[in-house]
């Protein structure tokens with residue numbers, strides 16, 4: 001059994017799609033994780049108990065239920081991180 005916040009999966013999936021539409025935004029790992037953390041702090045956690053491999057259909061329905069909130073939270077997080085990125089000390093030029 002596994003305790004899982006599947007809002008994380010939804011945000012991660014939506015983040016990939018939203019970043020793909022933003023060619024000017026840095027997509028390094030540090031910025032992706034910063035955006036993830038910011039967006040998740042604005043969204044309600046959704047914990048479920050799952051068996052391995054069980055969650056996917058439920059994620060799909062929840063994704064539709066929260067999609068506007070998720071997109072808003074991620075978009076705001078992208079704007080924030082893109083305006084003050086924290087990756088410089090860790091990234092090779």
Ligand SMILES: [Zn+2]
Pocket residue numbers: 026027028029030031032085087
């Ligand atoms: Zn970056």
